[in-house]
Amino acid sequence: MLDVLRAEIDQCDSILAEALGRRFLAAARMAAYKKECGxxxxxxxxxxxxxxxxxxxxxxxxxxxxxxxxxxxxFQLSRRVQSRQVFSSNIVLIGFMGSGKTTLGRHLAKISGFTFYDVDRMIEQQTGQSIPNIFSMHGEKYFRAREREVIERLSTVEQAIISCGGGVVIEDANVTCLKQRGKLIWLKAEPATLLARLRHQHDRPLLKDKSLADIKSLLQERLRLYSAAADYEVTTDGKSISAIGDAILGLPFV
Structure with a gap:
């Protein structure tokens, strides 16, 4: 009896595998058509x-x-199949703290089927400590070293949405690693917008008790780095996550 049931299951698996193969092939053809039609x-x-x-x-x-x-x-796998047909690169989000990289990254992962990676969360998992604790106990130099390790690991992933910390562009090596398989999208926002978004967050050690003038000063130091690293720039002020996501997925990725 057991052999009979196993044979039935094997037959079902064979039918499913063949049907899913045809489904994903149709999804890939559909993606090509969507790309052609915009x-x-x-x-x-x-x-x-x-x-x-x-x-x-x-x-x-x-x-x-x-x-x-x-x-x-x-459906998630079908989105991944279609996105692979449209986008040959990872989507890497850079920008100042509070520019919406994590929230947008999760949104993009959902609609693309790609895997989402949050660099700061990966650092916390690797060290077993929160970002504020890392800064207070070990300092920024230690944090940047851990950040560099995570970025090196991510340089080999594919079909990914990667959300980076605000200071990832400080080291040229990070940018080089991320560009190996990805396009870097700079999420831009005005200082007042950033302050409003960050006002009630307590996990930003470099911005603890900082004013609008402090944000402007730190942002000014990094503008050149963001501009030099970015393949594309997307302004986020006054826009919904959905609208920003649509703008990114409408970029001419190659």
């Missing part, structure tokens, strides 16, 4: 319609919830 890879209305129809069809299916969960993952 259309967005991620079309949430279409996904929602398909999932709603699926839910209706599975209403009386005992494993309906599991099948819907599987389709959620299939």
């Amino acid at each position: 259309m967005a890879v991620y079309q949430p209305e279409r996904e929602a319609a398909v999932l709603n129809k699926l839910a209706a069809n599975l209403k009386n299916q005992i494993y309906g919830a599991e099948i819907q969960e599987l389709y959620q993952h299939i």
Whole structure:
């Protein structure tokens, strides 16, 4: 009996593998068409319609919830297949603290299907300490060394959205590593916008108790570095995450 059930499962797996292969191939062809027509890879209305129809069809299916969960993952993989067809580079977000790199990075990862990496969070995981604790206990030099290690690890990843700390451009080696497989997008914002976003955050050791004048001063020191490192510049003042994401995915990546 067990052999019979295993044979049935193997047959189902074979059918699924062949069907998914055809689905992803169709998704890749669709991405090529979207690129040619200047259309967005991620079309949430279409996904929602398909999932709603699926839910209706599975209403009386005992494993309906599991099948819907599987389709959620299939959609994510399809976005990755399509994004790979459109974007040959990682998307690397740089910019001053408070420019929205982490929030935007998560948004871009969702709509592209690419993997999201947050450099500061990776440093915290590597050291077992928060960023403020690293600065207070070990100093900025120690932090930059850990940051450099993480950037070196990320130089080999593909199909990625990478959110960098505000000072990543201080070291030329970081920029060189990130450019190996990625396009660097500078998220620009006015000092007043940055201050408003950072006012209630307590994990920014270089900005602790800093005023608007302090932000302007530190930002001025880095403007040249951001400009030299960036492949593209995107202004974020007064724009929603969705609008900024659309602007980035509309850039002429090669």
